[in-house]
Amino acid sequence: MIDTFFNTGIIVAAWPILLQGLLTTVELSLLVVPLGVVGGAAIAVLSTVRHPWVRWPLIAWVDFFRAFPPLVLLIFLYAGLPFAGLQIGAFGCVAIGFFLNTGAYYGEILRAGIESVPAGQNEAARSTGLSRLQTMAFVVLPQAVRNVLPDLVSNTLEVVKLTSIASVVALPELLYQARQAQSVTYNPTPIVAVAFIYFLLLWPVVRLLSRLENRAIAGRR
Amino acid sequence: MTFWDRFADTTFWDRFANTTSTSWDRFADTFLNTAVMAKYLPDIIDGFCLTVWLAALVVVTGIAAGLLLAVVRSLGVRPLNWLIIFIVDLFRALPPLVVIVLLYFGLPSAGFLPNAFATTWASLSLVLMAFAEEIFWAGITAVPRGQWEASRSTGLTFWQTLNSVVLPQAIRLTIPPLTNRTIAITKGTALGSVIGLSEILSQASSAMSLSFNPSPLMLGAAAYLILFLPVVVLGRWIETRFAWHR
Numbered sequence: 324m325i326d327t328f329f330n331t332g333i334i335v336a337a338w339p340i341l342l343q344g345l346l347t348t349v350e351l352s353l354l355v356v357p358l359g360v361v362g363g364a365a366i367a368v369l370s371t372v373r374h375p376w377v378r379w380p381l382i383a384w385v386d387f388f389r390a391f392p393p394l395v396l397l398i399f400l401y402a403g404l405p406f407a408g409l410q411i412g413a414f415g416c417v418a419i420g421f422f423l424n425t426g427a428y429y430g431e432i433l434r435a436g437i438e439s440v441p442a443g444q445n446e447a448a449r450s451t452g453l454s455r456l457q458t459m460a461f462v463v464l465p466q467a468v469r470n471v472l473p474d475l476v477s478n479t480l481e482v483v484k485l486t487s488i489a490s491v492v493a494l495p496e497l498l499y500q501a502r503q504a505q506s507v508t509y510n511p512t513p514i515v516a517v518a519f520i521y522f523l524l525l526w527p528v529v530r531l532l533s534r535l536e537n538r539a540i541a542g543r544r
Numbered sequence: 545m546t547f548w549d550r551f552a553d554t555t556f557w558d559r560f561a562n563t564t565s566t567s568w569d570r571f572a573d574t575f576l577n578t579a580v581m582a583k584y585l586p587d588i589i590d591g592f593c594l595t596v597w598l599a600a601l602v603v604v605t606g607i608a609a610g611l612l613l614a615v616v617r618s619l620g621v622r623p624l625n626w627l628i629i630f631i632v633d634l635f636r637a638l639p640p641l642v643v644i645v646l647l648y649f650g651l652p653s654a655g656f657l658p659n660a661f662a663t664t665w666a667s668l669s670l671v672l673m674a675f676a677e678e679i680f681w682a683g684i685t686a687v688p689r690g691q692w693e694a695s696r697s698t699g700l701t702f703w704q705t706l707n708s709v710v711l712p713q714a715i716r717l718t719i720p721p722l723t724n725r726t727i728a729i730t731k732g733t734a735l736g737s738v739i740g741l742s743e744i745l746s747q748a749s750s751a752m753s754l755s756f757n758p759s760p761l762m763l764g765a766a767a768y769l770i771l772f773l774p775v776v777v778l779g780r781w782i783e784t785r786f787a788w789h790r
Contacts, residue, residue, distance in 0.1 A: 324654075327653045327654070328650065328653070328654075386773065386776050386777060386780070387769070387773070389727075389776045390731075390768065390769055390772035390773040390775070390776045391731075391765070391768060391769070391772070392731040392732070392733075392734040392745075392768060392772075393731075394734045394735055394737070394738075394745065395734050395744075395745050395764065395765065395768055398745060398749060398761070399761055399765055402749065402752060402758060402761060403575070403758045403761050403762075406574050406575065406757075406758045407571065407574070407575070480636075481728070484637075484638070484639035484640075485639065486639075487639040487641045487642055488641055488735070490641070491738055498639070498641060498642055498645065501645075502645065505649060510653070511646070511649050511650040511653050514642075514645055514646050514649055514650060515646065515650065517642065518638055518642055518643075518646055521637060521638055521639060521642060522634060522637045522638060524637075525637040525638075526633060526637050528637075529633050529636045529637045530633065532636075533633075533678055536678070536679075536682055536721075
């Protein structure tokens with residue numbers, strides 16, 4: 324049993340490629356999280372515009388990408404774009420797919436945050452002579468972010484976990500490397516090792532979150 | 545050929561070296577080819593039915609198991625609670641795809657031969673269970689201590705208090721976050737395609753390989769939208785419906 328699932332020899336042999344996978348996962352996360360946050364902030368700021376020609380397309384956009392499973396979006400880009408004559412590579416597909424998907428989620432969260440800031444704050448800031456943009460950047464957004472911090476952290480955790488689907492399009496992140504090592508050794512140890520790595524990496528975030536979320540739900544009453 | 549082999553291959557793109565479309569006609573012929581779509585529609589419908597069935601099973605078992613764990617946790621048995629917290633944390637920290645791959649490729653070595661459906665079902669149920677437990681538990685702890693004490697002092701038993709006083713209030717608080725989480729996890733049914741489960745994405749991508757035309761992918765995308773767009777809109781409605789309570 325121990326030899327099958329926790330084979331130390333295989334862990335030692337597979338360690339370099341798993342480490343490379345970890346590095347790719349970290350790099351990928353460092354790319355897609357800021358991409359998603361920027362996209363989301365744009366959506367959230369745009370949704371403060373009350374005009375129906377802005378409002379409804381925006382809601383449709385967000386709901387569309389919230390309804391589309393991320394893996395389907397990724398395969399769609401990866402397998403569909405070449406037929407349209409576009410070859411942007413696995414990395415490009417992952418970046419675009421994550422931008423579209425996680426941008427919609429971050430947008431929804433930040434919009435809720437902006438709505439939670441009282442209108443008086445906006446009016447007061449504007450009446451002191453700050454421009455619309457300055458008010459948004461220095462008065463509204465900082466408070467909005469603070470109000471929805473648990474949701475932002477939670478979504479970021481989900482995004483980091485979601486980078487594992489990049490393995491399906493042969494991007495050499497953690498899960499892909501584990502699959503490679505598993506298919507060479509005919510032993511599930513590398514996959515177990517990767518599960519351990521994910522758990523050790525993300526457990527502190529999960530702990531932090533359950534504190535923040537308990538407080539948030541208790542505060543809703 | 546499993547789904548994984550089809551795409552996790554670095555030479556995948558080489559096959560498209562000479563496919564460059566220029567005009568709209570060619571584009572429509574490529575992406576909205578009605579003949580190809582008609583041919584593979586039955587397959588996509590099969591995948592759709594399987595996805596709906598799997599999603600329904602995951603929602604029922606995942607939420608039921610989560611509620612059960614939250615109730616057990618409210619009993620306050622220390623070692624049991626540590627175990628529950630560990631399991632919940634584990635499945636919140638692991639990516640669902642890692643859980644699926646681990647079960648699917650790990651269990652044969654332990655002497656079980658899992659099928660793709662059971663593996664996807666079990667994995668997503670475990671993940672939903674973890675998130676549901678956390679949300680239900682937060683709801684239960686949000687009900688003030690005084691309500692427990694008041695109910696118990698009127699002569700209600702522990703279970704009566706939980707069932708008629710605490711849970712009705714707790715569940716109301718948990719509906720918006722639980723709805724969102726449930727939608728997100730049910731969308732994970734697409735992950736089953738990685739281990740060869742013949743749901744929508746898998747059917748669409750094998751149809752695409754057979755016909756060398758991406759139109760089935762468009763059909764698959766439409767099928768997902770038909771399935772999940774109403775759910776997302778419903779979720780939005782539930783959120784606003786319960787929000788005024790804040």
